[in-house]
Structures are given as C-alpha cells and as structure tokens.
Amino acid sequence: MNTPASPLQPAVVLVNLGTPDAPTPKAVRRYLAEFLHDHRVVALTRWLWCPILHFVILPFRSPRVAKLYAGVWMDGGSPLAVHTARLADAVQREMPEARVVHAMRYGNPSLRTVLQQLRDAGHPRVQVLPLYPQYSTTTTASVGDVVTAVFGDSGVARMRDDYHVDPDWVEAVADSIRAHWDVHGRGERLLFSFHGIPQRLADAGDPYPLQCWAGCDAIVRALGLHEDEALLTFQSRFGREPWLQPYTDETLKALGGEGVRDIDVVCPGFAVDCLETLEEIALQNAEIFHEHGGRRLRYIPxxxxxxxxxxxxxALVRRDLAERA
Known part of the structure; x- marks a missing residue:
C-alpha cells in the first residue's frame, strides 16, 4: 500500500492465494490454519474438521512444509510473495492512471485489510483481479466472499472471474515456452501441470477443469503443436479422495517407463512461481521422473x-474498468 495516488483514481488489486511470513513451523502453522479453515477450501462441518485440523494435520504437516519452504525461500520472502509484489509493481508501471496494489487471500498483506484501506480512502472504483487464470469455487469464489464482505452491494468493487483464454495472456505463456526452448532446447513432450481439486467439486459443477483444458488447448494452438506433443495433468492432491486426473506424478512415472527421456513442464495455472512449482514440480517431480527412467525434466518458469x-x-483491467466508466 505504498503507492502514492489520488483517491479519485481507480484502484486495482491483484490477489494471490497467500504464503507464510517465514519458513518456520510456527509461521506455516498460522498460515495453514487460516487457509484450511476456509469453508471454500474444506467444506466439512467444523465439529468434524477442526479437531482433525488442529490435532492431526497442523502439528505434523507444519514442520514438514516449513522445511520445503526453507528450500526455496528468497531474500525478500517466499517466492510467491516476492514475485507477486514485483508483478504488482510491473502492472503499476503499465497503468499510471490507477493505483495498483497486491493482496493475499490468506496471510499478508491481508486482502480484507487492503480492501478496507481502499474503501476508506474513497476510491470510486476498485477492480479486483484474482491471479487465478481459471475460476474455481475453491479459490476465486473465496476472494469474492471477501470483496462482498467489505463492499457489499455498493457497486464500488468488482472482480474478474477468469482469464484462461485471454489472447494476450495465452500469447505471453506461449512466448515464454518458445523462449525457454530457444535457450534450453525442446523435450519430447510438453506437460501442462495444473493444481488439482477434488473430483467431487468438478462433478458438482465447478468449471475449473474445463477451463484448464480450454486454456491448455489455446496455448497448444498458439505454439502450433500437435495434440500428441502436449499433455495435461493435475498436481498437489491432498487426502485420500479422488482428485482431478490424470495426476502429474503418475503421468511422469508412466512416461519414464515408456522411454521418454526429456520432458518440459509448464504450470500456467500459477501466475507466479511458488512452492508448488519450484519445489513440487522442479524438484520432487523431477526426481520422480528420473527414478522411473526419465533423464531430464526441464521446468519452464x-x-x-x-x-x-x-x-x-x-489490458484486462483496463477493459474491465472501461466497462464501468
């Protein structure tokens, strides 16, 4: 919230999921407690879920996750925190006519606090952009809950739901893949890995998997690839219930066993690099691929x-604001 601006300017809020404040068990536990208390994330009744969360999951998971964060921590904080702040600064440079800030749905800077500050400053229009290209009830809808709680039906704040097939975004992802290939060469397959959600949510109508497929198809077309040159998978499953398939780790095991030696992996569901990309994909899944016969997994940032x-x-935000002018 350090960008000087007139309250008469529109305000733009880039919202990411969130991150611990430090790579310590205490900080990770605090972050996970907030995250996993959200009904959008875990829909179990509280009397059943809270004892499991506080007496089983948090005591055992927090130290392990803290070690993972420590392995990718940057000077300015977690990768997600550092890159999200830098992205907000970059968008601010593109939009001098607006006040651009960033917030986290869980952790700091708190989305609720940021929105309250913008409301109290008197900005006539607040445009909220969740940094999730694909809509999901587990992520985007939760951001919407906070926007509604702060602004109600005043009409001051509005939120974009998705941008998974936006031509400029699709071309930006495609260009980043081309640039990576120019420097590092091209693997035998291009694997798109998206964060998973429980299958029951998709069965209930969550549009997330369909939007993942649509965005992947758009990027593949922009790259001019044949269908058999690209794969779509889902990562980061948690618990025992079925999640969206095919699973990233199981797919990499199968590809290694089939004789695929070199593979490129891109994660376009994540706006910026984070624990799930830098540790889970670039380290854990690279090791899985190698253990099952693969030679090299090249992660595309x-x-x-x-x-x-x-x-x-x-450009997205400008169009959204123009519709409200």
Missing part, C-alpha cells in the same frame, strides 16, 4: 513479472 505478463493483465 511462470510468467512472474515479465513485461508481457504485466501488459496482458493491465
């Missing part, structure tokens, strides 16, 4: 604060 990313998001 997220768009982060690349100029094309900032330009694409700025």
């Amino acid at each position: 997220c768009l982060n604060d690349a100029p094309a990313h900032a330009q694409a998001l700025a």
Whole structure:
C-alpha cells in the first residue's frame, strides 16, 4: 500500500492465494490454519474438521512444509510473495492512471485489510483481479466472499472471474515456452501441470477443469503443436479422495517407463512461481521422473513479472474498468 495516488483514481488489486511470513513451523502453522479453515477450501462441518485440523494435520504437516519452504525461500520472502509484489509493481508501471496494489487471500498483506484501506480512502472504483487464470469455487469464489464482505452491494468493487483464454495472456505463456526452448532446447513432450481439486467439486459443477483444458488447448494452438506433443495433468492432491486426473506424478512415472527421456513442464495455472512449482514440480517431480527412467525434466518458469505478463493483465483491467466508466 505504498503507492502514492489520488483517491479519485481507480484502484486495482491483484490477489494471490497467500504464503507464510517465514519458513518456520510456527509461521506455516498460522498460515495453514487460516487457509484450511476456509469453508471454500474444506467444506466439512467444523465439529468434524477442526479437531482433525488442529490435532492431526497442523502439528505434523507444519514442520514438514516449513522445511520445503526453507528450500526455496528468497531474500525478500517466499517466492510467491516476492514475485507477486514485483508483478504488482510491473502492472503499476503499465497503468499510471490507477493505483495498483497486491493482496493475499490468506496471510499478508491481508486482502480484507487492503480492501478496507481502499474503501476508506474513497476510491470510486476498485477492480479486483484474482491471479487465478481459471475460476474455481475453491479459490476465486473465496476472494469474492471477501470483496462482498467489505463492499457489499455498493457497486464500488468488482472482480474478474477468469482469464484462461485471454489472447494476450495465452500469447505471453506461449512466448515464454518458445523462449525457454530457444535457450534450453525442446523435450519430447510438453506437460501442462495444473493444481488439482477434488473430483467431487468438478462433478458438482465447478468449471475449473474445463477451463484448464480450454486454456491448455489455446496455448497448444498458439505454439502450433500437435495434440500428441502436449499433455495435461493435475498436481498437489491432498487426502485420500479422488482428485482431478490424470495426476502429474503418475503421468511422469508412466512416461519414464515408456522411454521418454526429456520432458518440459509448464504450470500456467500459477501466475507466479511458488512452492508448488519450484519445489513440487522442479524438484520432487523431477526426481520422480528420473527414478522411473526419465533423464531430464526441464521446468519452464511462470510468467512472474515479465513485461508481457504485466501488459496482458493491465489490458484486462483496463477493459474491465472501461466497462464501468
């Protein structure tokens, strides 16, 4: 919230999921408690879920997750925190006519606090952009809950639901893949790995998996690839119930067993690099691929604060604001 601006300007809020404040068990436990208390994330009744969360999951999971964060921590904080702040700065440079800030749905800077500050400052229009290209009830809808709680039906704040087939965003992702291939060469397959959600949510109508497929298809077309040159998978499943399939780790095991030696992996569902991309994909899944016969997994970084990313998001927000003028 350090960008000087007139309250008469529109305000733009880029919202990411969130991150612990430090790679310590205490900080991770605090973050996970907030995250996993959200009904959008875990829909179990509280009398059943809270004892499991506080007496089983948090005591055992927090120290292990803290070690994972420590392995990718940056000087300015977690990768997600650092890259999200840099992305907001990059979008601000593209949009001098607006006040651009960032917030986290869980953790800091708190989305609720940021929105309250913008409301109290008197900005006539607040445009909220969740940094989730694909809509899900588990992520985007939760951001919407906070927007509604702060602004009600005043009409001051509005939120974009998705941008998974936006042409500028699609081209930015495609260009990042081409640039990676130019430097590192091209693997035998391009694997798209998206964060998973429980299958029951998709069965209940959550549009997330369909939007993942649509966005993947758009990027594949932009790259001019044949269908058999690209694969779509889902990562980060948790618990015992079925999640969206095919699973990333199981697919990598199968590809290694089939004789695929080199594979490129991109994660376009993540706006910026984070624990799930830098640790889960680039380290854990690379090791899984190698253990099952693969030679090299090359992870293609997220768009982060690349100029094309900032330009694409700025164009999205400008169109949204123009519709309200």
